[in-house]
Amino acid sequence: MATVSVRQALKSFGTTRILHGVDVEIADGEFVVLVGPSGCGKSTLLRMIAGLENITGGEIAIDGRVVNNVPPKDRDIAMVFQNYALYPHMTVRQNMAFSMKLAKAPAAIMEEEVQRAAKILGLDALLDRFPRQLSGGQRQRVAMGRAIVRHPQVFLFDEPLSNLDAKLRVQMRSEIRELQQRLATTTIYVTHDQIEAMTMADQIVVMNGGRIEQAGAPLALYDKPANLFVAGFIGSPAMNLLPGMVADGGFRTTGGALLPLPPHAHTNVATYGIRPEHMSLSDDGVEGTIVLVEPTGSETQVTMRMGETVVTGAFRERVQGRPGDKLRVLPDLGLVHLFGPDGARLPS
Amino acid sequence: MSATTAAPVWTKMRPKQGALSRLFDWKPFLAFICLLPAAGLLMTFLTYPLGLGIYLAFTDTTIGRPGIWVGLENFIWLAEDPIFWNAVFYSVFYTGVATIGKFALGLWLALLLNQHLPMKSLLRAIILLPWIVPTVLSAIAFWWIYDPQFSIISYLFIEMGLRETNIDFINTAWPARWSLIAANIWRGIPFVAISLLAGLQTISPSLYEAALLDGASGWQRFRYITFPMLLPILAIVMTFSIIFTFTDFQLVYAITRGGPVNSTHLLATLAFQRGIPGGQLGEGAAIAVSMIPFLVFATLFSYFGLARRKWQQGEGND
Numbered sequence: 001m002a003t004v005s006v007r008q009a010l011k012s013f014g015t016t017r018i019l020h021g022v023d024v025e026i027a028d029g030e031f032v033v034l035v036g037p038s039g040c041g042k043s044t045l046l047r048m049i050a051g052l053e054n055i056t057g058g059e060i061a062i063d064g065r066v067v068n069n070v071p072p073k074d075r076d077i078a079m080v081f082q083n084y085a086l087y088p089h090m091t092v093r094q095n096m097a098f099s100m101k102l103a104k105a106p107a108a109i110m111e112e113e114v115q116r117a118a119k120i121l122g123l124d125a126l127l128d129r130f131p132r133q134l135s136g137g138q139r140q141r142v143a144m145g146r147a148i149v150r151h152p153q154v155f156l157f158d159e160p161l162s163n164l165d166a167k168l169r170v171q172m173r174s175e176i177r178e179l180q181q182r183l184a185t186t187t188i189y190v191t192h193d194q195i196e197a198m199t200m201a202d203q204i205v206v207m208n209g210g211r212i213e214q215a216g217a218p219l220a221l222y223d224k225p226a227n228l229f230v231a232g233f234i235g236s237p238a239m240n241l242l243p244g245m246v247a248d249g250g251f252r253t254t255g256g257a258l259l260p261l262p263p264h265a266h267t268n269v270a271t272y273g274i275r276p277e278h279m280s281l282s283d284d285g286v287e288g289t290i291v292l293v294e295p296t297g298s299e300t301q302v303t304m305r306m307g308e309t310v311v312t313g314a315f316r317e318r319v320q321g322r323p324g325d326k327l328r329v330l331p332d333l334g335l336v337h338l339f340g341p342d343g344a345r346l347p348s
Numbered sequence: 349m350s351a352t353t354a355a356p357v358w359t360k361m362r363p364k365q366g367a368l369s370r371l372f373d374w375k376p377f378l379a380f381i382c383l384l385p386a387a388g389l390l391m392t393f394l395t396y397p398l399g400l401g402i403y404l405a406f407t408d409t410t411i412g413r414p415g416i417w418v419g420l421e422n423f424i425w426l427a428e429d430p431i432f433w434n435a436v437f438y439s440v441f442y443t444g445v446a447t448i449g450k451f452a453l454g455l456w457l458a459l460l461l462n463q464h465l466p467m468k469s470l471l472r473a474i475i476l477l478p479w480i481v482p483t484v485l486s487a488i489a490f491w492w493i494y495d496p497q498f499s500i501i502s503y504l505f506i507e508m509g510l511r512e513t514n515i516d517f518i519n520t521a522w523p524a525r526w527s528l529i530a531a532n533i534w535r536g537i538p539f540v541a542i543s544l545l546a547g548l549q550t551i552s553p554s555l556y557e558a559a560l561l562d563g564a565s566g567w568q569r570f571r572y573i574t575f576p577m578l579l580p581i582l583a584i585v586m587t588f589s590i591i592f593t594f595t596d597f598q599l600v601y602a603i604t605r606g607g608p609v610n611s612t613h614l615l616a617t618l619a620f621q622r623g624i625p626g627g628q629l630g631e632g633a634a635i636a637v638s639m640i641p642f643l644v645f646a647t648l649f650s651y652f653g654l655a656r657r658k659w660q661q662g663e664g665n666d
């Protein structure tokens with residue numbers, strides 16, 4: 001159990017700078033999810049915390065101790081790799097016991113720890129199998145078992161679910177979360193799946209291009225995205241982000257649509273953001289032409305065109321329209337997000 | 349051309365296959381045809397000479413005189429021949445020591461080359477050199493290195509003031525035996541090193557990272573990850589290496605010709621000596637045939653002792 005602080009961390013591979021000064025504060029027992037598009041440096045940051053990559057600049061501290069020059073084995077960290085990295089020549093039992101064996105733990109303690117972890121993860125029956133005899137989900141659990149038996153100060157997960165099918169992923173997602181709450185171990189979890197991030201995290205850190213765009217609780221990011229990147233990244237379906245300017249008593253998009261602004265709105269708005277689920281069908285709304293109707297059962301997603309501007313709405317009601325029909329929709333003015341020319345959120 | 353006629357008619361029905369085409373689709377025939385060239389070559393150049401050699405071992409053929417079947421007589425003779433037993437001893441000793449040397453140094457080199465070194469590919473090319481030089485050439489080079497008068501090693505030692513006289517490399521029994529083993533190790537290292545390097549590169553780096561986080565020291569990573577994962581390849585390479593070393597001929601024949609006083613004869617050189625220059629084809633063949641049990645045993649040992657691993661892919665012994 002420990003806090004993790006990353007302060008102004010820099011990372012370069014050769015002359016290419018990958019991380020440009022990253023700050024993350026992680027409280028004891030917190031579940032932090034790093035999200036961001038592919039190649040933004042999430043794995044690199046994680047591997048720096050683990051000690052598998054050296055730190056070009058800045059500082060990483062675990063439980064208050066700066067670990068920049070501490071070798072991985074002395075950081076008391078366990079990591080679950082994306083490809084699990086199970087030792088193929090060892091059984092499940094040996095895989096899980098390996099760290100204890102290296103630490104010369106007595107056989108009885110090793111067996112007890114392995115049994116306990118196996119019980120938690122439902123691996124009891126598989127202890128004598130080799131990794132190649134396991135399914136993807138079982139391998140994933142063995143990788144977690146290997147981490148659990150060590151009672152580390154920090155768990156690191158690098159996209160552990162990306163090799164699993166959708167259903168197993170949902171199941172493992174809740175298993176990991178539940179386990180983390182039970183063990184109350186500080187956890188850093190990397191994913192590029194924002195649903196995983198939203199459902200699992202205490203704190204989400206959104207990264208882009210080697211920088212942190214925003215860090216905060218999942219719903220805080222959803223409700224108050226700090227900039228255009230976070231606004232577009234968090235939430236599914238993605239927020240409508242419509243460029244334009246304040247004019248004609250509302251917001252005139254570059255595509256020609258006129259959208260209502262909340263009262264006392266800033267005059268310097270460059271982008272108008274509205275989530276699809278925050279639009280409603282209304283007779284005094286803005287008129288659009290339906291391009292596509294996608295019913296998902298619980299709601300209906302409608303893509304429509306207002307002038308040249310394409311807007312997506314998600315409605316609880318069943319929309320009966322067909323492409324080409326007209327539809328009137330109204331953004332919920334309390335939930336409109338406005339961004340300035342620099343992409344930053346404008347205070348409302 | 350047919351543009352003026354009606355649109356071409358095409359039905360999904362395939363045209364009926366001709367007899368020849370059907371014949372070639374028939375698996376047994378196809379397998380037979382495909383195997384024929386290889387089988388022919390093997391029969392001509394492998395099975396026939398081997399069979400002939402085994403046959404000769406039971407005859408008293410000499411050069412210029414077809415022999416008659418003598419049964420085990422050649423072997424009975426050999427069993428009482430101290431030179432033969434000396435060759436058996438030296439073959440085993442030579443193979444054993446050289447294999448240990450080659451694998452210790454080859455593995456060490458492979459591990460070294462697997463690190464991030466500057467000019468890695470150049471180093472790898474250099475390391476392959478001893479292997480791509482024709483054996484006889486390197487044997488002649490060693491012959492010079494071991495020369496009683498002009499040996500460069502002796503020269504260096506004397507220049508550095510470490511010795512007064514030339515080193516006697518190949519003129520007494522034991523120094524000659526060790527010198528040949530050294531030459532064989534030098535020649536065999538590249539094969540071992542490069543093969544093991546290929547094996548090392550198949551080990552996923554994330555296993556080492558996992559082991560690093562699990563707290564493994566450098567030695568423990570070698571002991572628990574590298575070595576067990578390398579074992580299957582090690583076994584195959586070792587099998588080949590043992591066979592090549594046990595049947596070695598060129599190095600010994602070029603450097604010492606089995607001397608001094610037959611002390612460095614391997615079974616292969618002794619067989620040649622007796623059979624061709626000595627003219628006793630039957631006896632030479634018998635010596636050659638007596639290598640077979642050793643080779644079979646060595647192969648079985650390294651193959652079954654080391655190669656079978658339950659965790660490996662594609663083996664049904666769960």
Ligand SMILES: Nc1ncnc2c1ncn2[C@@H]1O[C@H](COP(=O)(O)OP(=O)(O)OP(=O)(O)O)[C@@H](O)[C@H]1O
Pocket residue numbers: 013018036037038039040041042043044045192
């Ligand atoms: N060893 C390396 N040498 C040079 N560049 C590297 C190295 N490792 C990573 N990079 C670069 O660093 C950047 C960040 O890589 P990283 O693996 O951290 O991305 P990521 O956020 O984990 O992406 P993904 O979601 O695809 O896993 C990438 O642009 C990558 O090309």
Ligand SMILES: [Mg+2]
Pocket residue numbers: 042043044158159
């Ligand atoms: Mg990654």
